[in-house]
Amino acid sequence: MTPNAASASSGPSRRSFLASTAVATAAVAGGMPLLSACGGSDSGSRDGTTSGKDAKKILPAYVASNVVTPDIPSKNGSSLGFTSKLDLADLKTSVPKKLGKGGKVTIMSPFWGSPPKGDNPYYTGMNDLIGVDVRWQNQDGNTYDQKLGAVLASSEIPDMVVIPGWNMGGKIPSAIIGKFADLGPYLSGDAVKEYPNLAAIPTDAWQRSIFGGALRALPMPASYVPNIVPCYRKDIFDKEGYEVPRSADEFLALCKEITNAKAKRWACGDMKWTAFNSFGSLGGGEKALAWNVVDGKLINRLETEEFLEALEWTRKLFAAGVVHPDFELGKSQATDPAPKFAAGEFLIWNNDSSNWYGQTASQATQNPDFEIWGMDIFGHDGGDPVLWATNPANIFAFVSKKASESVIRDALAVANVTAAPYGTQEYMFTNYGVEGTHYTVKDGVPVKNDKGNNEVLNAFVMVASPASTIAHPDFPDVARGRVEWQQRMGAFTKKTAFYGMQITEPARYTNLTNDLEQLEDDVVRGRKKISDVQQFASEWKSKGGDKLRDWYQKILDENGSAAN
Template sequence: MPVSRRTFLGGGLAAAAVAVTGTPLLAGCASDKKNTAVANAAVKLPTYTKYGEITPDLPGTDVVLDGFLKYPANPVKAIAEAPGDGKPITFMTNIPGAIPPAMDKNQFWQQLNQRLGSELQISMASNDEYKDKFATRIAGGDLPDILNIPPDTPQIPGLVKSKCMDLTEHLSGDAISKYPFLANIPTEFWKGCVFNGAIYGVPVPRGMSRTSGVLYREDLLAAKGIKDPAPKSFQEFFDLAKEMTAAKENTWAWTRVPLSTIRMMLGMPNVWKQDGGKFTSMYEHEAQEQALEAGRKMVAAGVVNPDAFNDKASARKQWFNGGSAAFDYDSFVAWNQYYNDNTAGDAFAVNMLDVPGFDSGEGTPWMGGALNNVTAFSKSSTHSAETLLKIANWMAAPFGTEEYLFRKYGVAGRHYTLKGTDPVPTKVGTVETGIGLQYISDSTLALYWAGKPDVPKKQHAIQEKFAKRLVYDASYGLYSDTGSKKWAQLVKTMNDLESQIVQGKKPVSDWKAGVESWKAAGGDKIRTELEQAHADTAGK
């Protein structure tokens, strides 16, 4: 079903559209008959037990993330024994940054192996290349011990049934207590690891950390005399964009057309809405033409970088960091990444706007997708499930522990320097620690930035504003076989149409015909399957 940065299709729904290769990973291995809504709903999910040894400065809720103004002075050493079994463990993953130095030239990696008690052999690929590499490895049967499975991998139920360990007996209910930091991951995230009536993986949680909003360069706005911007309507939002645009100086307000934000202003569904068992897609919302007209208006006014329709996300990030754009639509994870990549010096400051209603009042932010990926273990691994789960448990030790400090920052003196109790990464640290450990497992994000307590304060404050108004994707945890095959192409077609409309190449009135085509090409069938899955699991 729908797969996007905001939407992870859990509970088997992750059997998404056929990957870049355009072919199934497992010929003849379509969703297993047992991968039904009823079978998946019957699985007893792991018992959530919050780790209580660390007290946040800014306490969160079941939605708002915990915030910390500084790293605890005496981090808790939470795991006494090395989790490994002495034999090498293989892992394949994507890497969001540059490929780091190889193990023999990487002191962080070498120290990690000592702490794990097993050599962790990691095969890495860039974000852009990973899905192709993953598909090739699966097709060739050459599986690592630990697999990072992207949410939009095709036919996940069949893939995990054929190739991966069933972890139900180790993780279901109170059995997870043997792995306290996996038990510290809230129950909701585990729904995305259930396929064929069993638990087949460990979640890498996102949710609120992946919730996106309008990030803005606080320092650039302040330089124009704009402090604490809080537009109360689309018109004020638009006026602010015009004020921050100076095309002759190669500066534009926006890195891209903020259609998602405009849709939130208009109260649209987050992918799918469910009401009384009936499902409605965002595409069908009556205010879509109004949103597209507003986006078209912004492009026509020249407040969006003219290269926005040609360049990739990496270019947008460079515009924002370099100061040629003041606004970007992205997540809390990206907010931290901007500080990591900062080239503007100490003045650099980021904040996030609240979402107003289109004409007045409050808009409705969309909750981020639950998972980054599912981590599964190969059936052909020579390691026991217990050993691999111990590794995952070690990787999930939360903020405030000694294990987290090492995992994220490395060794003091080489990979970071202490500013008070805060670990400030060195250039060597940034390069050597980027080996993808967060994709084996992770705790939920803590709001924190070393040496900058104002960052978690801002993040916590906007999350508290969002919390009660968040709109969730009603399809999460449900399975649509048609969606697993067709959703990605359907989304691409609609994205292409919206791009043409906001650029003024097609009239806004073309949207209505586009929605009818979307429905006929699979949208209506997906809706029917979601409604059936919802009915099958009602009350379960």
């Protein structure tokens, strides 16, 4: 699709962002309640998508950044990798002059934790760097959908609103089309070159930012390589002589060997997401990615044997007693599994790739023997896996349709700083704050203090991000491991028919699969049967699934397939 479509991707996905803020277990997974009224009379809803020739007229020109050279170039859709120590005296400048004109911009965004005071040194320092007076309206990330619904249903909307993809259920997409500005006049084609860091954002991420036929969002790019990694306790594996499994049968046999409930050791957590990848099931993270063309027919993951086989295999793990008891409760579990993983109560945990680093960093001083590594995803039969690409952007920032041109220009000035690449002064300030106030540098590694952990969090990083980057100068082996894992898995990753398209389903179909995730969890825990999933699929078809298939087929006929 673009020169950088396969080479640059990814800031945090939903899971990696939450994991990086240490509140993954508190996040609300799955769907969200329907908004009773979001767009009002000006909602201007447009179902469908925009791609192909129509999208080319809208998309910003791509101009690769040459400010910094990564230690590990992108390959097979992987992130860029940085392993070197930082020399703060040699940081590059990617924004040589302030583009902000001194105006005020209010931004509403989800926040996990306790929001800092508005006049804290990080916020004021960033405002000075950008040349814009940003005023934050931080909202509780765990109940953000409720606040978002109320705000979008009102006539008073902040200048900018951050909306994660997982909060785009119900009528939110139509509200986006009705309430937010078309940024095309400022960013389409060569216009984006006024904002070089935005011009370096991968085109695939911009494609995801088209809502209702217009470029309405600033994206947080994401790698399309599946982000769920089956991480394992390498230190214990090495000590006990366990070998990393290469098939579903080998995995189950290993789990039985590891598990000793009397000794308080179990093999794994809930492996459902790894099972989906291992068995080649189509993605369930976003509705459009659950569809693909098979033997000339458009099918949904619900209708595939791979989906059912993945659930059945995960059920076998629970039935065999090899899953840590804390995972029996499923999504409603109240306890954080991390301490028990660190204590060796279970040895395999599929989680976002960021958990690989997060666990390493959190245990470095208190548990020096601790070593976590990522298993390659195995094909269930011992062959190569069949993996399906995730979407190349999942968090977006929008500008109010009522914003003046000067406010829009100031908003873009903010984004041009927050999208600065790793190794620049702007990236350093956005992600770490003020040296000496928020962090110190020890042996080339920036280390946040308590003030940094409280203030430099959740805010500016949500506006826009550079192409996907993994950088751990404190644990360079983990940075290399994560990037190379993506490169290996990227070689087996395919794109489905609707990859990268921002698709707004008709409102009448938005609730068809609302209860599916709970049903999945009930099946793998033995509370429901595979036949219940088959019954769900049958009812799904009759309640609108077949009509939704026809609707997606029309999109496919009009736009062509994104599959490779």
